[in-house]
Amino acid sequence: MKAADRDTGIILFAHGSSVEEANRSVYELAGQIQSLGPFQFARAAFLELAHPDLGEAIAQAVQAGAERVIVIPYFLTMGVHLRRDLPNLIAPLRARYPQLAIDIAKSLEGHPLMAAIVLERIREALEASEVDR
Numbered sequence: 001m002k003a004a005d006r007d008t009g010i011i012l013f014a015h016g017s018s019v020e021e022a023n024r025s026v027y028e029l030a031g032q033i034q035s036l037g038p039f040q041f042a043r044a045a046f047l048e049l050a051h052p053d054l055g056e057a058i059a060q061a062v063q064a065g066a067e068r069v070i071v072i073p074y075f076l077t078m079g080v081h082l083r084r085d086l087p088n089l090i091a092p093l094r095a096r097y098p099q100l101a102i103d104i105a106k107s108l109e110g111h112p113l114m115a116a117i118v119l120e121r122i123r124e125a126l127e128a129s130e131v132d133r
Contacts (some may be wrong), residue, residue: 007040007068009061010034013054014083015075016046023050026074041066047081047089054089058097068101077109 012030017023026044034042041064045057052060054071061069071090073082086104094102108114 004044005038006040007066008039009043009064009066010039011043011045011054011057011061011069011071012014013045013047013071013086014050016048016050018049026050029074036106040064040098045071047085054086058093058100058102060101062097066100068103070103070105072105073107074108075109078107082107093095 005107010030010033012026012033014023014026023044023046026046030042030044035042041061042051043057043060045052045054047054058069071086073086075082090104094100
């Protein structure tokens with residue numbers, strides 16, 4: 001593991017839901033990212049309806065010793081939440097933690113594996129349909 005990996009925190013930033021099971025899947029994915037990747041800190045954060053929010057997650061990363069945080073938008077498209085809300089949330093956090101580099105990764109939109117994932121889900125649905133008949 002490189003020193004930069006130890007000093008980098010990952011925050012999986014999702015919308016949040018009043019359905020706890022939906023939030024739980026984001027927590028679990030963040031845990032998988034931490035266990036599979038080289039980063040010692042990976043957490044979920046939410047725009048609304050769940051905790052921690054982005055500010056809380058950034059504070060946790062700083063407390064854990066992160067010198068850099070990469071925010072991964074767990075959104076399918078670059079809608080209003082990523083174009084307007086996320087930059088408005090990040091700006092005061094950068095001011096609050098000037099020693100912390102905060103980077104924002106791309107959303108899932110346009111990822112080259114997205115079509116393959118959708119096709120896999122289609123195949124699963126077709127297979128389940130055949131079993132039910």
